[in-house]
Amino acid sequence: MTVLVLGGAGYIGSHAVDRLVQKGYDVAVVDNLVTGHRAAVNPKARFYEGDVRDQKFLNDVFDKEDIEGVIHFAAFSVVPESMEKPLKYFDNNTAGMVSLLEVMNKHNVKRIVFSSTAATYGEPKQIPIKETDPQIPTNPYGESKLMMEKIMHWSDQAYGIKFVALRYFNVAGAKEDGSIGEDHHPETHLVPIILQVAAGERKELSIFGDDYPTKDGTNVRDYVHVVDLADAHILALEYLKAGHDSNAFNLGSSTGFSNKEMLEAARKVTGKEIPAKMAPRRAGDPSTLIAASDKAREVLNWQPQFDNVEDIIRTAWNWKQTHPQGYNDRETK
Ligand code: NAD
Ligand code: UDP
Structure with missing residues (x-):
């Protein structure tokens, strides 16, 4: 089957x-x-x-x-x-x-x-x-x-x-060995965009909004x-x-990280400066999204192996470094 x-x-x-x-x-x-x-x-x-x-x-x-x-x-x-x-x-x-x-x-x-x-x-x-x-x-x-x-x-x-x-x-994140990963055109997600800045493909990260009712004013995910x-x-x-x-x-992980915390985590993992600036809010962004995910753990017996964002970012960075152009297939598609 x-x-x-x-x-x-x-x-x-x-x-x-x-x-x-x-x-x-x-x-x-x-x-x-x-x-x-x-x-x-x-x-x-x-x-x-x-x-x-x-x-x-x-x-x-x-x-x-x-x-x-x-x-x-x-x-x-x-x-x-x-x-x-x-x-x-x-x-x-x-x-x-x-x-x-x-x-x-x-x-x-x-x-x-x-x-x-x-x-x-x-x-x-x-x-x-x-x-x-x-x-x-x-x-x-x-x-x-x-x-x-x-x-x-x-x-x-x-x-x-x-x-x-x-x-x-x-x-x-990406598979640990870096053989497959995220390759979207255009890229809109926070982690790969931060890593594009770390890799020197983008000048800086724009953080969309710092006036949300969260610990540091940026969205929590x-x-x-x-x-x-x-x-x-x-x-x-x-x-x-x-x-x-x-x-x-x-x-989800039931734990929230702000956009600023994600940037700091990526600076630590990559050892790069990763320039960033504050930008206006992006339309439609909820302030905070955190999952109650005990149901999947209890009913499906789901046991996530990655429990901190630095490890998640590390695997995405490994993919990025080994595949700077992603799958490099844009012209053949
Ligand atoms: P992706 O764009 O990388 O993957 C979608 C795949 O579906 C692509 O390979 C695309 O070619 C194919 N596809 C799209 N329309 C098709 C069609 N009509 N017929 C055949 N193939 C088609 O997206 P992803 O990030 O891997 O997301 C996968 C799914 O997860 C999506 O349904 C998305 O809504 C959902 N999702 C993603 C996220 C995220 O953070 N990436 C979060 C929540 C939900
Ligand atoms: N974000 C950002 N700059 C970017 C891309 C995303 O500040 O260049 C923020 C976005 O506003 C949100 C968070 O990062 O607060 C996660 O966005 P993403 O698009 O990755 O996922 P979403 O939560 O929208 O599904």
Whole structure:
């Protein structure tokens, strides 16, 4: 039996494929390479280039492969872009989910593990954020993901397709050996941007806002290592295989770091000065996002290995130093 990973050429998906292969699973990947990289996919996984919304293509893949479960990473995820182009997000993310569930149902594949996000909660009412807290997204990206969760809920009711929604907080880091890592164009996430400054590719870091009601005025976020995150997907798949009901889990560390603290940690890890300046707030940034993540630890038996941000940054820096141009495939895509 095969695990089908949609979006397996992306940052998080490629780490999940790698972990699945390491743990002995048979893996197939579907990706249209719109933001992903062919070179990121472990060579032991079979690769199908195509779009989740292309039902003919997807049906062919499901005909060829004997699929025991699906892990679905394929989506757009840049919040400011979603504010300007909401339909692009509802089309790729939300309509993509409808297409996938139709094909899964047709082929009697009844298990899906899904990349959800802290962005489905919107501005939190309390910290840490619990899975049962209200989900009121403040941007189309978060809305598209919340709609995907709801579509899975109703598909469970109607067709018995069981799901686990994993709501990630801030994902960072890279595989320890530096062979795969984060390579987004444009890059919008804090850790890789800080490391671009450390590497001399950017002049300085702009810290978006220092007047938030936090310990030092900058936003506070909860960082989780990409390999720990990848492992949670495997546990979620096994949880469904054991016959458990659909569920949702936060994936975070339950610890918050401010943007200034992240900068200091990166200065320490890299030994570089990393020039930074204060800049205006970025629209739509909640002040503080910290996960209550005991549910994943208790129910899935998730045991993250990386419990401090310096270790997370160190692995991202190792990837950055060994791959200054990322996968260096922009012209071939
Ligand atoms: P990514 O852009 O690196 O990976 C997404 C992958 O999906 C890419 O390889 C892309 O080519 C592929 N893809 C997109 N649309 C597709 C389509 N229609 N058909 C086939 N393939 C398609 O992103 P990532 O950072 O690895 O994020 C993966 C998932 O995790 C996304 O769903 C994102 O919403 C979610 N997420 C990410 C973060 C984070 O911090 N990176 C946080 C919360 C949630
Ligand atoms: N951030 C920043 N400068 C940057 C990029 C990000 O100050 O160049 C801040 C951003 O405003 C937020 C935090 O870093 O407070 C994390 O942002 P990121 O985009 O990495 O993740 P998000 O929390 O938005 O999912």
